[in-house]
Amino acid sequence: MAPNFSDLVEEARLSLQALVDYGDQLFNPTVRLGVTGLSRAGKTVFITALIHGLLRGGRFPVFEAFATGRIARARLAPQPDDAVPRFAYESHVRTLVEERQWPHSTVDISELRLVIDYQRPNGADRTLTLDIVDYPGEWLLDLPLLAKSYQEWSAESLKLSRQGPRLPLAAAWHAHLATLDPRGRADEQETLTAAGLFTDYLRACRDERFAMSLLPPGRFLMPGGLAGSPALTFAPLDVPADGSAPDGSLWAMMARRYEAYKDVVVRPFFRDHFARLDRQIVLVDALAAFNAGPEALHDLQAALAGILDCFRVGRRTFFASLLRPRIDRILFAATKADHLHHASHDRLEAILKRMVDRAVTQAAFAGAEVDVVALAAVRATREVRMRRGHEQLPSIVGTPLAGEVANGEAFDGSTEVATFPGDLPTQPDGLFSVPADSGSFKGLSHFKGLSHGSADQADYRFLRFRPPQLDNDGGDTPYLPHIRLDRALQFLIGDRLT
Template sequence: MSQFSDLWFETRVAAESFADFVAGGRLRLGVTGLSRAGKTVFITALVHNLTRAVAAGRKAQLPVFRALTEGRISAAHLDPQPDYSVPRFAYEEHLRALTGPDRHWPQSTRRISELRVTLEYTAKSWSLRNMAQNNTRLDIDIVDYPGEWLLDLPLLGKTFAQWSRETLEAASVAARAPIAADWRGATAMADPKARYSEETAQNLARLFTNYLRLAKTERYALSTLPPGRFLMPGDLEGSPALTFAPLPVEEGQDLPYRSLGREMERRYEAYKAHVVRPFFRDHFARLDRQIVLVDALAALNSGPAAVRDLETALTDVLMAFRTGRSNLFSTIFRPKIDRILFAATKADHLHHTSHDRLEGVLRHLTGRAITRAEGVGAKIDVIALAAVRATREAMVRHEGEQLSAIVGTPIKGERIGDEVFDGVEEGAIFPGELPEDPGKVFRGDALGLGDEDADFRFLKFRPPIASLGQDKLALPLPHIRLDRAMEFLFGDRLS
């Protein structure tokens, strides 16, 4: 950005923040995570639990969420969102998917969306914020966006040559080389100084995108794969801003006019200007709180390379946040993310005796990132979470031995050995235990991680059957530590 555009951006953010403060209690909560981490399910469960638990008087549903258990929340309801240019989060559609007769997990996040849930409450103590807000209302604007977009933010500080070098080096490591072979072969044959050809550019971009798509599959479960929009292009599909690929060029290299290298560099810069920068300016820089959902179990299923790659991605994600201790000045004029929650999702795929070990794995994965954020005053927490609990626990006798199992309905096609599930009948699963030493997940050969005969494999389950209240509407679905997430993310704003 130029100095003028930097100044204009900061002035605009300050003006919007001041307007938010004067208008009343408002908190912008960012919800993100890499693919299949459960963002859509988390938001749907969060809103449904808030609105239904209050309406039905089910305080026991959220015992750690103090404002509710203390009886200080009088109403919770959806309100029109403030940003008319942002698509609304399809809450009702996703809730029907989870609670309908053909219950299934809703579709994953593919774009940015927003939803406002309003809590009417009675504060326990006086503060300047409460006085300004009449002490009665908190609007929580939930901003849902793909975590892959966060991994694009570091591109703003990288040249085309730097990004190309890093991407080509990453594709040469053992975990990526096989799936990058076609693209790397075509890149080796391309001359950056040769005259630009649209056919060549499209072919390189197609092969590069195929490599990114393969890396995201469950078999590999790799995470650090910018540019993020290549896998979810939306309206930009086929545009020049998404038709480029890395090339072996040197920093400061003088590329001929209308050469392939110069055109790829121009398109890379257009991607930053028209895709990455507007996301940062219009949405990301205005967040107050953030939850990052992490599917650590998928990485464990795929092996140590995926685990190490996830660690790098989470460090890059936190580097993108504008973190710091919030005070009155920053609240009014310069918002900062002062609380970040890392949540290992799908905790219901494990017996509760392994939940603390799952948290330990996530703390190990985010250790470098957390140290940096805490150094500037942000508060960080790590939890094992299931926004919707799809299993229950049971003790099952197996070969004369009592074993801790989880019971649920595996999705059709899931299998253990020769047994293939039909998606209808429940099954008792022995998921195994995570290691006491979380560092062992980086040495997965000792555990068999990523192998069919691993110490544990994690299946996918259908959502639980919803219970109906007297009003014939679905009651809040069971969860694991969703209330703890609520208390950390916005409980202090209701005190």
């Protein structure tokens, strides 16, 4: 699609903002770190643990500047952007440590500024400003809409809704869609009904039983202050991809509102936030996809490919910074590694790497550095060996969340249990050899899942655990245990502290 005048104006604005940001960097070195992920991937927990570890002295042996004592101190600074809510770090820490509950999921953008005083290897004292930008991954998946017409988006959405487990979830919406005449006169009530049923379908897809990831438009599930506005009141119609809408028709009204969604929601997010990022971490709850089945895993793979396509990757050179902002480091992180024994952590990494491999190769070719890690920003379990007959099984111990059920047993949130989480497959390719619409997942034939109870009564799903009970060692707030959070920090900002 050839760029129009408004696109050229937008590019000019982005380049001007990039020039201003680059000038600021000369006097106040700053890294704008984007933290995103799809629903329930652990964005809030990751940011809270990162900040807490830097402020309170976490255990980060792989984070070189911290481990060698070159970081003198880290401190919070006033919120840099007046129009963006502040990330509620203090309340999230209380929720984790005092209440032993996980903080609420991200539903809007927020930001926090952390100033790091450090010493370079040559002894010179320096300061790095870290602006952490937290935003829902669903917003990221909206960016491709900027290059699609309403007709193209409708065709893609309808095709997706007719595949695999999505089809029965879309039944009510499809039934209403069959009654609509796109070329007929625009009707507000028909539009409201269609938008509501379409939103119900998206919400059902996101349910943990199905764990679908490709769910644009993202704001339909997180409307905020735009709830009920025309910009969020549209739905796909069964129209030809190369057709044109008659004036005054239902099709024309839907297309106009789709374009309004891009103007009101998508373009401002891209211009004001996404296009200004220097580094990015994408958190992925792969275990939820394993729980939901093969279709969810394929859907997640497609979503991750779409996410990588959104990034303007490449090395941040002087010339490139003047012309166009670029993200030069991207980290994909498989979260909740503490739900597995450490023997499976590398396997979880390998599975995630396989999921983003093609897109990562394209990004690396453009000059960006991309890495994959399996982590737990806050470790909720510990490891033990559990005897079963003559076997010693590598197991984990933790407190399941209230309401979790395994093998018919419901947990109340106060009882610690030992579980055998099973082994992930050693060869990830087998996971992706089965078509997305297949009824079985042969690649998981060696994946045992959770084995709580006797071997013949195993429940093949992962339990969700409460945050750990922490011992206060005399400090104001106890240390938060983690898995590989320091490796993530080293990749994301380690080079900027040398």
